[in-house]
Amino acid sequence: MTTSANGSFERTPLIAGNWKMNMDHLQAITLTQKLAWTLDDAKHDFARVEVAVFPPFTDLRGVQTLVAGDDLPLAYGGQDLSQFDSGAYTGDISGAFLAKLGCRYVLVGHSERRTVHGETDEVLAAKVKAAFRHGLVPVLCVGEGLEVRQAGTHVEHTLGQLRADVEGLTAEQATALVVAYEPVWAIGTGEVAGPGDAQEMCAAIRSELAELFGADAANATRLLYGGSVKANNAAAILAEKDVDGVLVGGASLDAAEFASIVRFESHTAA
Numbered sequence: 001m002t003t004s005a006n007g008s009f010e011r012t013p014l015i016a017g018n019w020k021m022n023m024d025h026l027q028a029i030t031l032t033q034k035l036a037w038t039l040d041d042a043k044h045d046f047a048r049v050e051v052a053v054f055p056p057f058t059d060l061r062g063v064q065t066l067v068a069g070d071d072l073p074l075a076y077g078g079q080d081l082s083q084f085d086s087g088a089y090t091g092d093i094s095g096a097f098l099a100k101l102g103c104r105y106v107l108v109g110h111s112e113r114r115t116v117h118g119e120t121d122e123v124l125a126a127k128v129k130a131a132f133r134h135g136l137v138p139v140l141c142v143g144e145g146l147e148v149r150q151a152g153t154h155v156e157h158t159l160g161q162l163r164a165d166v167e168g169l170t171a172e173q174a175t176a177l178v179v180a181y182e183p184v185w186a187i188g189t190g191e192v193a194g195p196g197d198a199q200e201m202c203a204a205i206r207s208e209l210a211e212l213f214g215a216d217a218a219n220a221t222r223l224l225y226g227g228s229v230k231a232n233n234a235a236a237i238l239a240e241k242d243v244d245g246v247l248v249g250g251a252s253l254d255a256a257e258f259a260s261i262v263r264f265e266s267h268t269a270a
C-alpha cells in the first residue's frame, strides 16, 4: 500500500479499463501487450498505482497466459459473475471460474447490467457476496440516470443503491471493496461529470460507508469515478480528495490513451 495524495489515508490508486463487449481474444492479446509495453517504457510503478483491465470472458484465458508468461504486473477481472457457485445457470459464469483464471477483480452492477439485463439490487447484493466467497474483489458500480440528476436526487439515489448492494458485508469486506461511481448520463456520451460532481458523490459514498462499517473501513475503501474519462480530463478528476482512481470505458481500448491516464494518476500520487 502506498499513500495517495488523496488525503492522509493509505489507498493505492486504481486505474481500471472496462473493455465492455469489445476485443476478441486475439485483439485482447495485442491490446494487453501494447499496454504492458507502453507502461514499461514509461517505467510505471505498479505498486504505487495499480492498473487493471476487464476484458470479455472469452479473452480472460489469453490475458492470463500472457500476464503469467511474461510476468506482467497487470491485474485483470471479469465484467460480471453469477450470484450462484455452479449448476444449471446457462450462460452464467461462476466466480470460482474467474478466480481460477487468476482474476483479482470482478465488476458488479455496471449500469449496462442494471439496465440491459435488469439486474436488481437484490441480485447485485448476492453477486457482491459471491465475489468475496471466491476471493475476488468486487468493483461495485453505482450511479444515477439523467432524470434523477435533473431532479437533484442523485446523492440519495446512488446511496440507496450502495446500501442495498453492500447489505450483509463485514467491515473487513468493506475495506477491500472498490466502489465505482458512474453516472449513467456520463457513460459513453462524452458528457463528463465535473471533478466537483465526482468528489461530491465520492465523499457522500465514503461517509455512508463510514456509517455502515465504521470510519476505518470507509477510509480504506477505494472509490473510482467512471463516465467519459479520457486523457484530457482525467487529471482534474483524479486530483479530487475522495477519488482514488477511474473506471475507463472507451478510452481503455487505446493502449496509449489508457497509459496516459495511468501516468496522470502516477503524477498525482507522487
Ligand SMILES: O=C(CO)COP(=O)(O)O
Pocket: 018, 110, 182, 186, 187, 188, 189, 190, 226, 227, 228, 229, 247, 248, 249, 250, 251
Ligand atoms: O461505463 C464506463 C466504464 O465502466 C464508462 O464508459 P466510457 O468511458 O466509455 O464513458
